[in-house]
Amino acid sequence: MELVFPCEGNVAMEIMFGDEYGNLVVVATVSTATILAFSWILRRHPIVINAVFAVVISIAIFAFSNLVNRSIFGTLELLFQMVIGSNNSWNRVYMVAFWLAMVAISVIFCVYVTSIGRSSTVHRKFFHLTVSLIYISGILFDPLFSWLCAWLWLCIFILTELLRYLNVPPWGAVLNEHLLIFKDVQDSELLLTPIYLLVGIFLPLMLSQNVADLDFQPKLAHFAGVAAVGVGDSMAAIVGSTWGKTKWTGSEKSLEGTLAMMFSMLTFLLITNTFILDPSSVVSIISVSLIASLIEAYLTAMDNFILPFITYLIL
Incomplete structure (x- = not known):
């Protein structure tokens, strides 16, 4: 079975x-790098970093206005038009509404986990599900807009972690209260796991x-992040932490978790491959499921970055 997904939104966006x-x-991206640099220089004076954000963002709006040859208000109108999309298609409206629902559910879930004062492996993998659903809907119905949003979300994630790590008032305390509980064993003082998750899924x-x-039609390789992290790694963590008994030599990971990842990845990729216009070979699907696991x-x-990258290269 082959499905050709709607692209009229892309046509409108190009025009x-x-x-x-x-x-x-x-x-x-340049603005994010600039804020990072100046914030690090001023890290001993976190309150001043708010001014850095205000100045750099103002300059960014002015620079973008010049690039698109519009006034400031015209630029704001253009940005709004970018979000609402073409008047001839409801794909964007439905998709953005779905994204907002996923974000709202994630925020509510975050508040809930904070209220109970602990997070488990299952709790942390919940975000793998919501990010994967956002990605799948985006690449199927509006890949160009999703590409734009992926880069902008990456900038937002980085700047949010900057505010948290440097404890910039008034944001730092709130962010630490709600985010530290999701700290993974792989994280140091920096909470990089959410950033790796975003990059891994959207890479x-x-x-x-x-x-x-x-x-443009997606290939199976475009679902590498969802397969490796959204499905495979999540199943490995959930099954391994719940039923894992047989440990790999020199690792805390279990054989049960690895098998769960391999078979869940294999199942997801085989099913997805039947809907791809230019499908991948079954051999490559079996190979990548085994190797990634x-x-x-x-x-x-x-792992949220490395596993999708390897899966993408093989597919």
């Missing part, structure tokens, strides 16, 4: 916005060279 998406990503789309093509068994850090 309406041209290179604005790329310009916005460049401005956002195939972020690396795509043809995402702006009007006839064995690597996960001995990974002690950055």
